[in-house]
Amino acid sequence: MSNRSISIDNIEILQNEPLSKYTFTKTGGHAENLAFPKTVDDVKQLVSYANQHHLPITTLGNASNLIISDDGIKGLVMILTHMNQYHLSGNEIIAGAGVPIIDVSVLACQHSLSGLEFAAGIPGSVGGAVFMNAGAYGGSTSQAVESAQILTKDGQIKTLTNQQLKFSYRHSVIQETHDIVLSAKFKLKSGNQTHIQSLMDNFNAQRASKQPLNWPSCGSVFKRPKGHYAGQLIHDAKLQGYQSGGAQVSRIHAGFIVNVDHATATDYLNVIHHVQQQVYKNSGVHLHTEVRIIK
Template identity: 65%
Template sequence: MDKQINILKNEPLSKYSFTRTGGPADFIAFPKSVDEVRSLVKQAKNDDLPITVLGNASNLIIKDGGINGLVIMLTDMNSISCDNHEIVADAGASYIDVTIEAQRNSLSGLEFAAGIPGSVGGAIYMNAGAYGGETDKIVKSVVVLTNDAQIKSLSNQELHFGYRHSLIQENDYIVLQATFELQSGDSNDIQLEMDHFNSLRASKQPLDLPSCGSVFKRPVGNFAGKLIHDSGLQGYQSGGAQVSTKHAGFIVNVDHANATDYLDVIHHVQAVVETNYNIHLETEVRIIGRDK
């Protein structure tokens, strides 16, 4: 591995994940530029190492066995700039920081994301959304690194966005940068809407405890949280992981949970809801890594 880039061996990923769970990465690197990402990818491929890319590791469960090969964590690539009605943000930039930059420049369209804790790359990867807004509505283009280490720009249409889905999930592409196209607005009105959404989050979501965010996708014609609540599962606990008593769609770390605890709760919730309602809850959270 390149000695010029910050690379750690056997690093516990629980230090970086929002759930505070996850085993070690064989190698984890923190590139600061596109060239460093490209160099890491080429070297990993030469060494026949699998590659996993992470941003803020928010809507994610990393298994207790950790991750094989090289983990590329993009949090040091976090530049955000504004030009007229467009905001350009690196993949590792906080989505929340992008919303703050938009408000500072009196640009509207990103208010829904005011409290989404993920990175820009993660938001593109899963078409993150909340309160009626979705990332695909404001993305103009995305710069990616392809699986043959080429830099390519993809338009909104080429990204094939869907509900919690994008083309990135189907390819070995690495998101490097995104351009958001917004509209002029009043900075005070934008701030009021952001405050409103953050207030809703604080009142309904268990923000005081480690979690992986919303665990399940919304079933057609229903809501995961309601199905879980109506199944009497709030407060259900396995090990240190618990179905939140504040919001049934969240699983929180209440007592030094590990990833296996999280997965046990997920599988139990899925089984009970399927028995009660004949509905399979599909996970929204990304589950990666090796079993211990």
């Protein structure tokens, strides 16, 4: 339970709210201030409020590929999952930052539009997908996004083109600028609905058979090292089943760390560091985290 809440312009701000209620790992400390904006105007008002009170701003989406420190987050945290409007126009879909990327892929399929099949099982939001150039099964957000509307930390709304977003593997320029993704425009291609659905079904079947979907996790923890697969390196180092506190290297897929017994964020970080050390010792390969870690 939050200790209390305040309201600015009819936007409720929860105070001392446990973020473990919202993260996929079920871990993380408290947010000093937490708000769920529903509109672009809400985000602007919250940014203005934070700037006036000299509060650092942290923006979250579905909190799926994320570890938040047990110390929590100071300042203002905005979770954008209520910014969930989207619409279709021709072969383009404009979706708010809080829309699950899965929902966008389903809408595309329903209208025989190809280009988002890879996203059929990705649990993140549109904003998160743009932030980290989320991808799977050979596809990535960068291949489908035409532009994104962003809000700068000083309250200016801008539109960044695909090129200006500077996408690379699990990366976009947003990671450096700390701008807030408000929405994204996806430009897709006409395709055969049956074929699109078949691809999506196949990807989801692969995911279900190979990933530990029945346990809380932060998704794929490590980036793919050049010439290697993180999961295989972890398996080769005999780390599957390794556990610290309640966090365990999945026995189903070594690239995942699952919460098997009331894990803390510290447990997760301890497992990550141990895996990195042991994989380097075993193979000479440095594993770098894909998961976003907020300390």
